[in-house]
Amino acid sequence: EGYIGRKNYVTSAEEKMNLLEKDRELIILLNSYAVELQDKIDVLRGVAKEFKKNLEEARGREEEYLSNPINRLTLLRQMHEDWEPVEKLMQQPVGQAQIESIMSIHKELPTQNDLNEANHAMFRIIQAYGLEPKDVARGLVDGVQYRGNLSASNCYAMGKFAFKAGNYQMASKWLSVAKDLLMEQPRKYHELIGVTIMDITLLLARSLIANGNIYIARDMLMNDSILSETGNVLSLQFIRNSPRPTINVEPWESALTFNDLCRSASRRQSNKNKPTRLHCRYNTTTSPFLKLAPFRMEELSLDPYIMLYHNVLSDLEIEKLEQMSGPFLERTKVFLAENGTEQIAPSRSADGVWLPHLQTIPEDLEILSQIERRIGDITGLNMRTGGKMQFLKYGFGGHFVPHHDYFDSKTSFLEMAGDRIATVLFYLNNVEHGGATAFPKINLAVPTQKGSALFWHNLDGESYDYDKRTFHGACPLISGNKLVMTRWIYELDQMFLLPTMHPPRSRNFSRSLRNQV
Ligand SMILES: O=C(O)CCC(=O)C(=O)O
Numbered sequence: 141e142g143y144i145g146r147k148n149y150v151t152s153a154e155e156k157m158n159l160l161e162k163d164r165e166l167i168i169l170l171n172s173y174a175v176e177l178q179d180k181i182d183v184l185r186g187v188a189k190e191f192k193k194n195l196e197e198a199r200g201r202e203e204e205y206l207s208n209p210i211n212r213l214t215l216l217r218q219m220h221e222d223w224e225p226v227e228k229l230m231q232q233p234v235g236q237a238q239i240e241s242i243m244s245i246h247k248e249l250p251t252q253n254d255l256n257e258a259n260h261a262m263f264r265i266i267q268a269y270g271l272e273p274k275d276v277a278r279g280l281v282d283g284v285q286y287r288g289n290l291s292a293s294n295c296y297a298m299g300k301f302a303f304k305a306g307n308y309q310m311a312s313k314w315l316s317v318a319k320d321l322l323m324e325q326p327r328k329y330h331e332l333i334g335v336t337i338m339d340i341t342l343l344l345a346r347s348l349i350a351n352g353n354i355y356i357a358r359d360m361l362m363n364d365s366i367l368s369e370t371g372n373v374l375s376l377q378f379i380r381n382s383p384r385p386t387i388n389v390e391p392w393e394s395a396l397t398f399n400d401l402c403r404s405a406s407r408r409q410s411n412k413n414k415p416t417r418l419h420c421r422y423n424t425t426t427s428p429f430l431k432l433a434p435f436r437m438e439e440l441s442l443d444p445y446i447m448l449y450h451n452v453l454s455d456l457e458i459e460k461l462e463q464m465s466g467p468f469l470e471r472t473k474v475f476l477a478e479n480g481t482e483q484i485a486p487s488r489s490a491d492g493v494w495l496p497h498l499q500t501i502p503e504d505l506e507i508l509s510q511i512e513r514r515i516g517d518i519t520g521l522n523m524r525t526g527g528k529m530q531f532l533k534y535g536f537g538g539h540f541v542p543h544h545d546y547f548d549s550k551t552s553f554l555e556m557a558g559d560r561i562a563t564v565l566f567y568l569n570n571v572e573h574g575g576a577t578a579f580p581k582i583n584l585a586v587p588t589q590k591g592s593a594l595f596w597h598n599l600d601g602e603s604y605d606y607d608k609r610t611f612h613g614a615c616p617l618i619s620g621n622k623l624v625m626t627r628w629i630y631e632l633d634q635m636f637l638l639p640t641m642h643p644p645r646s647r648n649f650s651r652s653l654r655n656q657v
């Protein structure tokens with residue numbers, strides 16, 4: 141519900157810039173508030189100093205001081221007249237304007253939902269790439285040393301997220317890093333924002349116990365200078381009330397191979413000299429057009445059939461695609477066959493837009509149909525239905541858990557078009573870190589390569605049955621953005637090309653079709 145009417149602070153680049161701008165604005169306001177406060181302090185200090193003069197002069201000779209008529213008048217007048225305005229000044233509120241401005245900006249600041257998304261993104265990156273919280277906390281992410289490090293409060297937030305997500309081992313790791321850091325870092329700041337060693341220690345104890353490390357937790361509590369007396373009781377309480385996850389995260393245990401593939405393909409540098417390709421040649425056969433302008437193709441897999449075509453889109457075309465998509469990007473949803481609705485789900489985090497859309501201008505329509513024709517030329521398949529492509533932009537932690545591109549379910553659209561017989565995935569930029577496309581069933585990871593198009597059949601070449609080996613996903617993105625565009629090719633568009641009209645019984649779609657006919 142947090143996404144309605146506003147963009148996502150985690151995935152959207154525009155909002156990220158906005159975030160820095162708001163941050164700058166807030167800091168200016170806070171500083172101007174502090175300046176005003178300081179002015180008042182300076183005035184009050186000056187007054188106090190002025191007042192103290194009399195006392196200082198009188199010290200040790202009080203009687204003499206007070207019998208001097210000048211002094212006497214001065215003191216009487218001052219004590220009678222000058223305190224009231226001082227009281228007034230003391231009571232006068234400072235920096236109301238700044239406080240009000242800060243409060244009004246506050247409404248547009250990241251919400252708990254945004255923070256959860258950011259924590260989730262980091263959580264996912266750590267899971268997929270097998271990272272250790274203590275490394276990440278000092279900026280070391282999957283072998284790359286990033287600038288900066290995480291503060292105690294950041295680690296505490298990660299610990300809380302992991303706890304809510306039910307990953308108590310990861311929660312314990314983050315919370316012990318948070319505890320260590322808090323010992324070293326400025327306490328005043330953390331006190332103000334309400335992060336205390338005590339809170340961290342208690343949550344760490346609960347996580348350790350939930351993870352089965354009961355003795356470690358008890359020892360820690362008993363050795364704590366404040367908690368020691370209640371340590372035993374606390375640990376008993378924690379053992380009795382085991383926590384229940386409250387945040388839904390995608391299940392990763394089932395994706396071990398996927399994670400391994402993501403790791404092996406995570407960095408562009410490490411992929412440069414990897415001889416994984418089967419063959420590399422030019423495609424001149426699928427259409428007459430290709431005799432004139434062949435595409436260099438890499439056979440990544442023959443069975444199932446997966447090809448990577450190079451330099452399919454030009455930089456200019458890609459720029460145009462970005463321009464026509466940018467303002468229309470929205471958080472993508474996933475189709476739930478159970479109830480036929482589309483929903484935002486933790487299994488897919490990216491912003492996307494269908495092209496063309498109602499506001500696409502004629503010039504852009506022409507670019508899109510040229511690309512459509514090119515897909516037809518390369519794949520030798522028919523491109524009619526829908527004619528829509530999905531432009532996708534992944535941000536921090538953006539991913540798509542392994543899935544099949546076919547639906548294997550009944551909807552009115554699928555009954556008209558058939559299922560997705562094949563997929564074309566264009567890579568629109570070179571990703572620096574993370575974000576490969578991985579096929580865990582066939583041990584294949586494809587790093588992004590600007591201008592290239594990945595192509596595969598979702599149906600088995602002989603049986604025309606769903607090919608389960610095409611299971612694939614987008615590895616979590618670690619830094620920067622990842623831009624892709626997909627074109628799904630539909631079965632019934634191929635009526636005159638392929639014998640898909642007599643598909644095997646195991647397929648849902650064909651069953652429903654047969655019933656209808
Ligand atoms: O972004 C990727 O690498 C894969 C995207 C994908 O599988 C999809 O959108 O269906």
Ligand SMILES: [Fe+2]
Pocket residue numbers: 543544545612
């Ligand atoms: Fe896909």
